[in-house]
Amino acid sequence: MPRTRLLRQGNADLRRHNISVWTLPAWVVRLPSGKSMNVCPSAGICADLCFARTGSYTRYPNVRDAHMRNLMLTLEDLPRFERLMTEEVQHKRHAGGFVRVHDAGDFYSREYLEAWLRIVASAPAVSFYCYSKEITLLHDVIGKEGEKAPANFAWCPSLGGREDRHVDRSRRHADVFPDEAAISRAGYASQSASDLLAVYGPERVGIPANNIPHLRKKQGPRETFGSLQRARDERLDRKNARHRPQRPVTVPDQDSVFART
Numbered sequence: 001m002p003r004t005r006l007l008r009q010g011n012a013d014l015r016r017h018n019i020s021v022w023t024l025p026a027w028v029v030r031l032p033s034g035k036s037m038n039v040c041p042s043a044g045i046c047a048d049l050c051f052a053r054t055g056s057y058t059r060y061p062n063v064r065d066a067h068m069r070n071l072m073l074t075l076e077d078l079p080r081f082e083r084l085m086t087e088e089v090q091h092k093r094h095a096g097g098f099v100r101v102h103d104a105g106d107f108y109s110r111e112y113l114e115a116w117l118r119i120v121a122s123a124p125a126v127s128f129y130c131y132s133k134e135i136t137l138l139h140d141v142i143g144k145e146g147e148k149a150p151a152n153f154a155w156c157p158s159l160g161g162r163e164d165r166h167v168d169r170s171r172r173h174a175d176v177f178p179d180e181a182a183i184s185r186a187g188y189a190s191q192s193a194s195d196l197l198a199v200y201g202p203e204r205v206g207i208p209a210n211n212i213p214h215l216r217k218k219q220g221p222r223e224t225f226g227s228l229q230r231a232r233d234e235r236l237d238r239k240n241a242r243h244r245p246q247r248p249v250t251v252p253d254q255d256s257v258f259a260r261t
Contacts, residue, residue, distance in 0.1 A: 007088060007089075007094075008020065008021055008022075010103065013194070014195060017196055018097040018098060019097070019098040019099070020098070021103050022070070022085075023066075023067050023070060023102065023104050023105065024039050024067055024070055024102060024105025024108075025052075025067045026040060026104040026105055027039060027040045027053060029068065029071070031075075032072070037108075039105045039106065040106045041108055042135070043106070043160075043161055044164070044229045045160050045232055046133065046176075049218060049219055049225065051210040052104035054212060057104060071105070074112055078112065078115055081115065085119050086119050086123070089119060089122070089126050094125075096125060097126060097127070098126070101116060102132070107132060110137060110140075110141065113141055116128075117141070120149075120152060120153045121150040123152070124151070124152055128152060129155060129156070129199040129200075130155050131156050131158040132155055132157065132158060133161030135157055135164075136166055139166070154199035154200065155199065156172055156174050156205065158174045158175075159173060159174065159229060160176065160228070162233075164230065171203055172199075173205070174205040174207055175188065175205075175206060176209055177206045177207065178220070178224075179208055180208055182221075182224070183208065187204065188202075188205060188206030189201060189202035189204065189205055190206050190208065191208075
């Protein structure tokens, strides 16, 4: 039986803009071997508020299984994944369209990211984009300005991860806000009209939180993923400072001091 397509059609908003999606499971998963793996190595506060860890992504076994199959394909045979995905994105149905790499999961290793960049380069008629919290990995592989990336690849640093400190907030980035009013008050541009605005629109992009009641309650009416992560980082810094060994003060030997005078 031939393998089904690797890319899927996204929700109605994504379909309206001709965006196909590649998805992995979110955050920590249990592999068939029994070992655990973090598919989002730099996740921070976002892991507590992640829509992909609730709702249809976890409620329906067929959806969970599909995401896990994607992950296992990349883990067990990355060259085969690369070959299959390259063949798929080069098909004429994707020409002139967009591929969102990950609406859950992230670039969990350098090898996986580099495979994707080769896939992207193989299909110049398709535009690829992603949000990511793997800031230092992407900077290292494609450069801080993306100068080493294929021309048809765009990415947006997404706040709420453990590498937020490496995000230049005067440049392109995205943050998740409680609602549209909060996005406007902060002076961000809403991404609601199109997911593509995060990579091709204004540089400061606000994403309204998913309408999942218990996640909205946990986030609070005024906090963003970025502000919650900043508060967590500050608490961790204070904790580390309290436990950091103090450098001993060296008192000069009196005889040696007098000998120099």
